[in-house]
Amino acid sequence: MTAIRRPALWRDRRGAVAPMIAALGASLVGAAGFALDAGLYYTANRELRVATEAAALAAAMNPARATARARDALSRNGYNPAILQSVELGQYCPDAALPSAQRFDPGFTRCPGNGRANAVRVRTGKPSRQFLTRVLGSANPIPALAATATAARIDEAGIGISSGILTVTNSLVNSVNDLLGALLGIKLRLSTADVEALMSSNIDAGRFFDALAERVGETGTYSDLTARTAGLRDLLLAAASAADDPATAAALTLVAGQIGGGYPVPLSGLFGLGVWKDMPVGEAGDRPALRAGMNAYQLLTFAVQSGGGAIDASDALSRVVSGTTVSIAAVATGPMDRPRFSFGPAGETSVGTSALRLKLDLGLNLSILGIGVEPVSVLIDIAAARADISAIDCPDTAEQARDTRVSLLASSGLVNAYIGRPPANAMSKPMPPLSADDIAPARILTVLGLINADVRAVAQPVMGNSGTLTFGPGGQGTIGKPGMPGISASIGNGSQLGTLIASLTSSLTASNGLQVTVLNLCIPPLCSVSGTRSALIAAITAPLTGLVGTTADPLLDNLLRALGIQLGHATLWVTGARCGVPVLV
Template sequence: MTHRRLPSLWRDRQGVVAPMIAVLGASLVGAAGLALDAGLYYTSSRDLRAATEAAALAAAMYPAQATARAQQSLGRNGYDPAILQSVELGRYCPDARLTSEQRFDPSLARCPGNGMMNAVRIRTGKPSRQFLTRVLGAASPIPDLAATATAARIDEAGVGVSSGVLTVTNSLVNSVNDLLGALLGIQLRLNSGDIQTLMDGHVDAGRFFDALASRVGESGTYDDLTSRSVGLRDMLIAAASAADQPATATTLTLVAGQVSNGYSVPLNGLFGLGVWKNMPVGEADEQPGLRAGLNAYQLFAFAVQAGNGAIDLSDAVSRVAAGSTVRIAAVATGPVDRPRFSFGPAGETSASTSALRLQLNLGLNLSILGITVDSVPVLIDIAAARADITAIECASTAEQARDSRVSVLASSGLVNAYVGNAPANAMSRPMPPLSANDIAPARILNVLNLVTADARAVAQPVTGNSGTLIFGPGGQGAIGRPGAPGSPASIGNGSQTGPLLSSLIGSLTASDGLQVKPLNLCVWPLCDASAVRSQLLGGIVAPLAGLAGTAVDPLLDNLLAALGIQLGHATVRVTGARCGVPVLI
């Protein structure tokens, strides 16, 4: 019977699934376990990455305490601080041309800057949670958990420097219109109210750059923008769109209507953008943005000086007494080696005024043996005033803008003055260096070809002053920001032109100051050189000294003020400060 049922059993298909389940069951359980472990891995990896990023942000706030702050942050997020595997300090390179990985520079090779570490990269790791796949040991396809995060904090401030705080007077208004108008080649028409509004007004730097980029069609980086030349009208209209007050915007628009884009302004000598130079334009309001202000008058005056306008002041004459004149023959500026406005971290951000050289001709009509002194050539050299941001102290409060402090090392420039003939290229642009040895005696007198008098003198230089100015609580000045200019601080010796020139003219009395030479066929008393020299000294030195104090001093002080310069003096503004909010890079 049994052998009869074998064929039927062979044809019976009942229970055929059971062997398949027996064979495939292990695979199904393995797949489910792998899916569970993989899901746990990705969830845990996401959580670890978030905790690692939070730890990097905490560490970047104070890089010097990076390890401790990262461990504390991991603990607050429920992780054992022991998962912190490494902490690396470096410097952040905000350069759009670099990858995110390259923007972290641990060697300071790409972004040496001021040599200070402002970025932190941390790595974390821990075993992943595994259930079924753990039985595979080293063959498990689920790796350990690992995360890397990099964050940076950049404390920045803006600084601008001029050489004096201007007081608007009628003389200053005339000087501004005459001097800046001469540079522009137009008849500038600004009144005292216009100038005061510009001096009291400020422009949001970031919005100004973005508006200017839009006007001139620049879509690259801020460095691309500030490397090009732009029309003065475009520059002023962009400034008006970023002005802090409607009156400032109105006045800037008024000035823009008096100038043209034919006057080209190279921007590379005006602005230093520090770490922001390689970021794309249009991001001034992004976090962390460029938040600083520009004084409206300084922006206009420095832009005019940066252009190619020739300063010809041969008509700027002050007549004080019959026949006595003060004529400004020429003005030259020095090379632009530092920007007029600068933004960036401490230790690598500085601004300066331009070095300046004035050529004067002082003329006197004197009754000394019938002698007329037509012209005494005088040169005045004014070195640049400078301001360097040395420290940015960010307060650990919610009111950083109010409580933070910025330290600036400020120095006013050395001033020299000479009587005599300078080299032919002395007034070229940019002006070459000049020393006392370069000054030759100038022929100031020739009486009927019988007696000549040559003059050469060097004044005692007016040395500048230097020191640290503090902006913020307890400091000499207040930090500005868009819409609130803050208050400036000054350093200097308060010297003026008159005393400097009086010292110079007084030095003519030295043995080599005034040289008188009788020529052949002279008639007595002109042949007596000592007698003529004595009379000349008495008749020239005192009147010239008086002329310097009563005419040259106010005339030049106003002209220098129009250019933002005061002898031996530096006025600094911290135009804004941003305490770095750590950001992931």
């Protein structure tokens, strides 16, 4: 049978794709056009965003001319200024507690400060460049180009809190050596000239942090550095290298040489770095952002207190006459919840002292019925003082550094005083809270087990004050700089230690002040002063009051100031200020 022969074209499939192309060509061209237009959109949108960010930075430099500066920046980057859709003025809130979207405040209602605009939000928009997708009309998935950028000029200041720079006297120098030496466990030997050099000069904060990072081998960020524990010797030698005054550098080096290699200091309780915290170490010293200072004496005393030294100044006593003494039995501190030195913008920069408790023993030079009187213990509670930067006012003047003003919201601490027997853990560290109900009567006299005298007294609390302190032209203080402290400003109640303790001793004459019992029975008028004042009460209260005024007051005043504390006061220093350059936020 003869095979059927098929034509050659039956086996030739070279044209088989032509129908497929004819059927799918429109889709392929559409996909290619969409890919092209989408690529052009993303490229153009990225370029527009960069130009919008540049416009926002330019506008934030001078918010009063924000629109004109934004248009000029767009024009210089090759865009028609007509693409500028809106320029919105506001305040930037550098508050970590606020979500990022809420830190730009166009209503000036969320941020502290003076209500002046320091931030600008710029919006731009224009049609995207399209080729094939434009034929889709309203169904076109490629949107118009749009960009939004927010920039702020973050102004910063450095602040510190203490009792202030003091008039240096011999008794103050003795207190500094005794108290700080007791903390360190050494015999500290600083002269009057050494203490004066420390108190009268700032060290450069940026250079100090860089030098300390090098000494302890830190190569990360400043946040990593201040999370460490450093030896006090390294800290003081780093400070010496950052001191502009040779006498200050020499005094810091002298103390470092007396300390040796021990005494670790946790840095986190001392410093708050604000917006500097993520900067790599080694970059602070040469940047104007860190051109703030720290007082050399405050750095020394606060670092000593932050370490683990047990505060026992029982040898720091003063004698009026033989047998009559005033001594500090113990000092306790509370936890530090704010740094002593802080650097950053308004709204997130604060400093504070730790709460302090002193136990004072007053030994009386008297005897009653031939029996000596036990020392009378007095406790003084000083609550923490604090301050927050509420505003940094950088004027648009040629002398901006001279005309800048910094405002602090400050509060001094509440002060209480007690005579009696405190709880056993009252002087532990960190110290527990204490109230009048925790003070029990203390026995100061026992005669043959028959006659007993117990004392308990509570002074009315000295209330702290609060208010705004301004540094700069027309303010209560001036702004310092590295190497040179400015003029401090204080807020307080003007209380004196002697007045506070004298009110305690006078309250012993109240019915529940000095209690005298015979055979554990209260026998008037011994246990009550509602009638005739007993000779026993007068024999105890009169010399006690005199001892407070002549000895306890000046002694404790110096000891407190050696620790950087002034009773009932918060003394603030603005150690530097910088009017910033705009940054994207």
